[in-house]
Amino acid sequence: MKRFLKGICLVLTMSLLLSVPVMAAPQQEAGTYSSSYFAVLDYYLWLISDTQVQVWFDVIAVDGMDQLGASVIKVQRSSDRTNWETMQTYTPEDNPQMLCPDTTMHADCVTYTYTSGYYYRAFVTFYAKDGRNIGKYSVYTADMWL
Amino acid sequence: MQWKNNPDFRDELRNMPTAQVRELLREEARAEEPDGDLIRLLTDTLEEREQRPQSKELTAGEEAVWARYKSSKEEAVRRRSGKLKRRIVQAVAAAAAACILLFAVPRAANASNFFEMIARWTEDLFELFNSEGQRGSKAEYIFQTDNEDLRQVYDAVVRIGVTDPAVPMWLPESCKLIEVKETPAPKRSRVHARFSNGVREATVTVDFYGAEIAYDILKDKEIYSDYEYNGTVHHIIKNEDVWTVIWTTDTMVAYIIIECPEDTLYQIIDSIYTTEAD
Numbered sequence: 507m508k509r510f511l512k513g514i515c516l517v518l519t520m521s522l523l524l525s526v527p528v529m530a531a532p533q534q535e536a537g538t539y540s541s542s543y544f545a546v547l548d549y550y551l552w553l554i555s556d557t558q559v560q561v562w563f564d565v566i567a568v569d570g571m572d573q574l575g576a577s578v579i580k581v582q583r584s585s586d587r588t589n590w591e592t593m594q595t596y597t598p599e600d601n602p603q604m605l606c607p608d609t610t611m612h613a614d615c616v617t618y619t620y621t622s623g624y625y626y627r628a629f630v631t632f633y634a635k636d637g638r639n640i641g642k643y644s645v646y647t648a649d650m651w652l
Numbered sequence: 653m654q655w656k657n658n659p660d661f662r663d664e665l666r667n668m669p670t671a672q673v674r675e676l677l678r679e680e681a682r683a684e685e686p687d688g689d690l691i692r693l694l695t696d697t698l699e700e701r702e703q704r705p706q707s708k709e710l711t712a713g714e715e716a717v718w719a720r721y722k723s724s725k726e727e728a729v730r731r732r733s734g735k736l737k738r739r740i741v742q743a744v745a746a747a748a749a750a751c752i753l754l755f756a757v758p759r760a761a762n763a764s765n766f767f768e769m770i771a772r773w774t775e776d777l778f779e780l781f782n783s784e785g786q787r788g789s790k791a792e793y794i795f796q797t798d799n800e801d802l803r804q805v806y807d808a809v810v811r812i813g814v815t816d817p818a819v820p821m822w823l824p825e826s827c828k829l830i831e832v833k834e835t836p837a838p839k840r841s842r843v844h845a846r847f848s849n850g851v852r853e854a855t856v857t858v859d860f861y862g863a864e865i866a867y868d869i870l871k872d873k874e875i876y877s878d879y880e881y882n883g884t885v886h887h888i889i890k891n892e893d894v895w896t897v898i899w900t901t902d903t904m905v906a907y908i909i910i911e912c913p914e915d916t917l918y919q920i921i922d923s924i925y926t927t928e929a930d
Contacts, residue, residue, distance in 0.1 A: 545896045545909045546857070552838045562837060568894040568909055570846070570853040610855045610909075611844045613837055 543567055543634035543641030548613075551628060551650045557619055559652060561596075561628040563604075564613035569636070575605035575612040577633035577642065583624040587649060590627070594618055605633065625649045655690060665697055673697055796926060797821040801829035805845040808832050809858045812841035816901045817882070818858045820908065822923035823847060824916060827854055840905075847910075852894075854910035861903050879918065882925040888917070897921060 548564035563576045579596040596616045598604045606612040620626060627649040634641040655661045665673065677694040680686055795806045799822070806819045812834060826849035833844045840859045847854045876890040879897075886899040895917050897908040908920060 542892050542894075545891065545894070546898075546907055550839075554838075560838070564837065566844070566855060566857055566907060566909065568891055568896075569911075570848070610846050610853055611833070611835075611842075611857065613835055613842070 543569075543571065543636065544632055544643055547632055547643065547645065549628070549630045549645055549647050551626065551647050552615070553650070553652070554617070556622075558617055559620055559626060559650070560615040560617050561630065561647065562613070562615045563630050563632065565632050565634075566611045567609075567634055570608065570610050571634045571636050573605050573607055573633065573635040574609050575614065575633055576630050577604070578629070578631040578644075579604070579616050580629040581618045581620075581626065582629060583620070583626050584649070585624055587625050592629075593620075620652050622652055624652060626652050655687075662693075665693070670698065670701055673701075795819065795821065799823070801827075801847070804829060804832050805843065805856055808834055808843040808845070809860075812843055812858075812860045813862060814843075814858055814860045814904055816904055817924045818904060818906045819856060820920045820923045821926045823854070823910075823920060824849070824912060826850070827910075852911050854912075855907070857907040857909075859905045861905070863903060879921060881921060886921055 544565055545568045546564075546566040548562070550562050552560040552562055554560055561579050561581065563579065565574060565576075567574055575598070576596075577598060579601075580592045581594045581596075582590040582592050584590045596604065601616055603614045604616070606614075618626075628647045629644065630647065631642055631644040658664075668676075673694055677691065677698070680690050680694065795803070797803065797806075802819060802821060802823065809818050827847040828849070830846040830848050830853070832846075833842075835842045835844065840861045842860075843856075843858045845856045847856070876888045876895075879886045879888055884899050884901070886897050889896045889898075894909060894911045895914075897917070897920075899906055910917065910920070912920075
């Protein structure tokens with residue numbers, strides 16, 4: 507439960523820093539920009555066994571989107587919480603559940619098999635496509651000792 | 653000197669209780685023009701009584717005084733006895749009323765005892781009428797709307813376990829329901845309803861956690877306003893022309909996302925707490 511709570515991070519209302527929707531912008535690190543596409547974001551690690559952890563992403567858009575979800579998820583680990591190494595990258599090409607067509611909300615997860623004795627966190631890029639316009643917003647989950 | 657004109661005065665004085673004789677003496681001694689003869693007579697009477705051997709037999713006058721005393725004493729006892737009877741009757745009546753309050757009334761009120769009944773009454777009072785005088789509580793929350801679209805959303809929200817007011821009972825007429833989705837996740841169940849006015853979509857989302865929620869709320873934009881209604885703070889955030897309203901209870905987080913005029917938004921929020929009584 508403690509781990510669960512530690513992993514929870516509810517993010518509200520991504521504001522409009524760029525009024526012009528980003529056109530297929532290259533991947534950015536967490537919080538480098540936001541768009542007017544996302545109203546509610548939620549992302550967290552969820553431990554499901556002694557060897558597996560899930561990365562959950564949850565997004566509600568401000569309007570109906572042609573596609574909505576996460577375009578990239580990276581699982582990272584560290585022994586000192588300073589230097590992080592990317593262990594696995596997930597994309598919709600290999601994990602189609604990461605994006606949902608014609609929706610205002612999408613929540614799903616990817617599952618990672620971990621090695622005990624490290625801190626883990628996930629980098630998540632939320633993604634929304636509306637016609638030709640694309641919005642993205644990247645975040646890190648809270649880290650978790652596994 | 654009236655006493656001198658009263659031939660029976662000496663007899664009366666003889667039968668007068670000693671205390672009364674002393675009182676007469678005191679009065680005469682304090683008079684502006686004390687009557688020396690009377691003082692002497694009263695003094696002699698008292699001296700004579702002091703020198704007289706104590707006898708258990710009462711003089712006729714003393715008997716009369718004693719009879720009056722006894723009579724008044726008995727009257728007092730009779731009065732006291734009447735009061736006592738009245739008090740007993742009152743006590744019995746009070747005990748009967750207490751028994752009815754403690755046992756019969758709670759049963760009628762479907763409570764096991766008087767204190768439970770009082771607790772329920774106070775709970776009802778405090779739940780039904782909060783500081784803003786609005787109705788609205790878990791027990792009293794009854795969905796009241798003719799809008800069938802909102803009815804569907806409400807039914808879904810109840811299905812996942814929500815008991816708090818969470819669904820607006822009014823939306824602009826142009827908003828038509830597209831779909832209601834129920835999506836589970838590890839930490840919550842969600843009902844997500846999509847509405848459309850033909851141009852833009854609006855959503856009502858209710859996340860039910862089933863346990864007390866502990867989380868951090870991180871915002872990268874300042875809250876437009878905090879709107880308190882029915883004892884609940886609704887955080888309102890504006891993103892271009894789109895409003896996001898978020899509010900929480902112990903076990904639930906709810907969101908409304910909609911593009912509309914500001915006064916319409918408050919109308920929507922207020923409608924969440926509308927009940928039949930309103």
